[in-house]
Amino acid sequence: xxxxxxxxxxxxxxxxxxxxxxxxxxxxxxxxxxxxxxxxxxxxxxxxxxxxxxxxxxxxxxxxxxxxxxxxxxxxxxxxxxxxxxxxxxxxxxxxxxxxxxxxxxxxxxxxxxxxxxxxxxxxxxxxxxxxxxxxxxxxxxxxxxxxxxxxxxxxxxxxxxxxxxxxxxxxxxxxxxxxxxxxxxxxxxxxxxxxxxxxxxxxxxxxxxxxxxxxxxxxxxxxxxxxxxxxxxxxxxxxxxxxxxxxxxxxxxxxxxxxxxxxxxxxxxxxxxxxxxxxxxxxxxxxxxxxxxxxxxxxxxxxxxxxxxxxxxxxxxxxxxxxxxxxxxxxxxxxxxxxxxxxxxxxxxxxxxxxxxxxxxxxxxxxxxxxxxxxxxxxxxxxxxxxxxxxxxxxxxxxxxxxxxxxxxxxxxxxxxxxxxxxxxxxxxxxxxxxxxxxxxxxxxxxxxxxxxxxxxxxxxxxxxxxxxxxxxxxx
Numbered sequence: 001x002x003x004x005x006x007x008x009x010x011x012x013x014x015x016x017x018x019x020x021x022x023x024x025x026x027x028x029x030x031x032x033x034x035x036x037x038x039x040x041x042x043x044x045x046x047x048x049x050x051x052x053x054x055x056x057x058x059x060x061x062x063x064x065x066x067x068x069x070x071x072x073x074x075x076x077x078x079x080x081x082x083x084x085x086x087x088x089x090x091x092x093x094x095x096x097x098x099x100x101x102x103x104x105x106x107x108x109x110x111x112x113x114x115x116x117x118x119x120x121x122x123x124x125x126x127x128x129x130x131x132x133x134x135x136x137x138x139x140x141x142x143x144x145x146x147x148x149x150x151x152x153x154x155x156x157x158x159x160x161x162x163x164x165x166x167x168x169x170x171x172x173x174x175x176x177x178x179x180x181x182x183x184x185x186x187x188x189x190x191x192x193x194x195x196x197x198x199x200x201x202x203x204x205x206x207x208x209x210x211x212x213x214x215x216x217x218x219x220x221x222x223x224x225x226x227x228x229x230x231x232x233x234x235x236x237x238x239x240x241x242x243x244x245x246x247x248x249x250x251x252x253x254x255x256x257x258x259x260x261x262x263x264x265x266x267x268x269x270x271x272x273x274x275x276x277x278x279x280x281x282x283x284x285x286x287x288x289x290x291x292x293x294x295x296x297x298x299x300x301x302x303x304x305x306x307x308x309x310x311x312x313x314x315x316x317x318x319x320x321x322x323x324x325x326x327x328x329x330x331x332x333x334x335x336x337x338x339x340x341x342x343x344x345x346x347x348x349x350x351x352x353x354x355x356x357x358x359x360x361x362x363x364x365x366x367x368x369x370x371x372x373x374x375x376x377x378x379x380x381x382x383x384x385x386x387x388x389x390x391x392x393x394x395x396x397x398x399x400x401x402x403x404x405x406x407x408x409x410x411x412x413x414x415x416x417x418x419x420x421x422x423x424x425x426x427x428x429x430x431x432x433x434x435x436x437x438x439x440x441x442x443x444x445x446x447x448x449x450x451x452x453x454x455x456x457x458x459x460x461x462x463x464x465x466x467x468x469x470x471x472x473x474x475x476x477x
Contacts, residue, residue, distance in 0.1 A: 001044055001142075002071040002138050003047070003068065003070045004046050004072045004074060005065055006049070006076075007032075007048075007065075008075075009075060009081060009084045009085040009088040010055075010084060011084050016052075016080075017410070023195035024194055024195075025193050025194040026191050027192070028050045029076060030207055033184075034179055035130055038131045038176070040183070041177050042138075047183075048183040048184060049185065052081070058087065058088055061088060062091055062095070065092060070099065074134065075104070075105075077103065081107075083405050103124075104125060107404070109222045110386040112125050112163070113163075117161065120156065122156070123156050124156070127152050129223060132152075133150065133167055137153055147164065149164060152164065169211065169225045170210070170229065173209075174231055178242055193253060196376065197283070200280075202247065203249060203251035204252060205253040206240075209228060209258050210228070210229050210256070212226060214287075215324045218388055230262060233268035233269045236269055237272040240273070240276075244280065249280070252281075253284075254284035256284075258286075259284040260286035282305050282306070283308065288310050288336070297339060298343075301342050301343050307344060307345040309349065310332070310349065312369075313349070313350055313354070314350065314357075315361075315366075316356075316364055318356055318361075319354050319356055322354065323354055332372070336374055337372065347377065348378075349377075350431070351379075351380050352365075352382065353398075353414055354382050356397075356416070357416050358419065359427070362431075366435070381412050381414070381428070383414065397417060398416040398417050398419075401413040
């Protein structure tokens with residue numbers, strides 16, 4: 001048996017959300033929760049610390065590592081946090097030079113060779129879905145063997161980098177244990193979603209499927225692959241029951257992109273929630289071309305669904321087609337209107353700065369968003385993450401800054417031909433102002449406040465963040 005310290009490096013709210021830090025999410029890292037669960041099931045001793053979610057400093061994180069005295073340390077990183085993860089790893093190596101440090105997560109999976117070459121502090125890497133790989137890797141290292149035959153592993157040995165054969169994605173999703181929420185410090189009360197992404201606390205999020213068959217050019221699907229796999233309705237209902245009984249969870253957020261794809265599965269989950277009489281609130285994300293059945297939406301509403309998040313990206317068909325979204329403007333209109341008709345709120349995610357973006361297309365997107373019954377929006381700047389098609393073709397259509405720390409959806413790291421950073425930021429602020437400062441949107445928020453007066457504090461924080469975001473000075477960063 002080995003002792004493994006799993007960690008997400010310090011990455012503060014101000015760094016992740018900028019002016020919206022006060023309303024940002026502190027939900028735990030699901031990848032770490034899954035690794036903790038499979039390692040514990042295999043008999044290993046596990047300490048799990050999400051320093052990012054808890055707002056811990058590097059020094060406090062190192063203190064926790066010293067207390068646990070692990071045999072192996074495993075870290076995860078997204079692209080904007082990789083430099084912070086390297087800093088933590090270097091601090092650990094100074095204290096424990098002989099403890100193996102394993103790196104995994106989206107950034108490493110997207111660029112494994114570059115990561116190990118640039119950052120020799122990492123001894124091993126896990127590529128792709130890590131549940132089976134981490135168990136095999138830990139047991140091989142604990143036995144004193146080199147993991148060259150463990151599928152899905154990158155190895156640094158004698159200054160050289162080797163890759164074992166790839167590991168296939170997990171086939172039987174229901175064979176996985178429940179995420180190890182109980183290994184977190186202070187769960188659920190020390191963790192919360194972004195403001196107005198929830199109705200009730202405490203809340204937790206679930207990933208009920210993996211993989212995406214679509215080919216959007218701005219997405220990196222290297223971890224979960226393009227092969228979509230689902231947990232069964234029975235597994236999901238049992239998981240929700242566990243969260244309610246063990247942690248008194250009041251709300252579930254389904255984070256997978258494809259939640260609405262299998263309609264019979266959604267129907268079974270809704271009916272199971274109603275049958276159990278949990279009286280929980282829940283929300284989900286979905287593609288607009290998966291929404292065409294008002295009766296299913298009404299069932300979702302009846303079972304507690306209060307909001308659906310849609311990746312709309314743009315109000316211009318040419319841009320959507322170039323981005324390989326495989327959706328149409330009419331499908332967006334239909335999905336949002338049906339959602340509104342069913343009594344469910346809808347939030348639209350938009351991206352400014354895709355190739356062929358102009359001032360006119362941004363104006364059109366703003367106009368389009370205001371013409372459909374959306375309740376909320378988020379506007380991101382295009383970030384060509386490593387592993388995405390956009391990362392490879394970015395320089396054909398504009399200028400890219402490949403500073404990983406700035407790839408945080410806040411800084412402007414990509415400017416398409418014909419535009420400037422200043423223009424992109426201007427239209428982002430303009431979009432926020434024109435969308436939210438309308439009587440119907442303000443009225444909707446007042447209604448939500450009247451339904452739950454306890455949200456006064458949250459509303460005040462959100463309004464303060466909104467003013468700071470849209471009326472603050474833009475820069476061309």
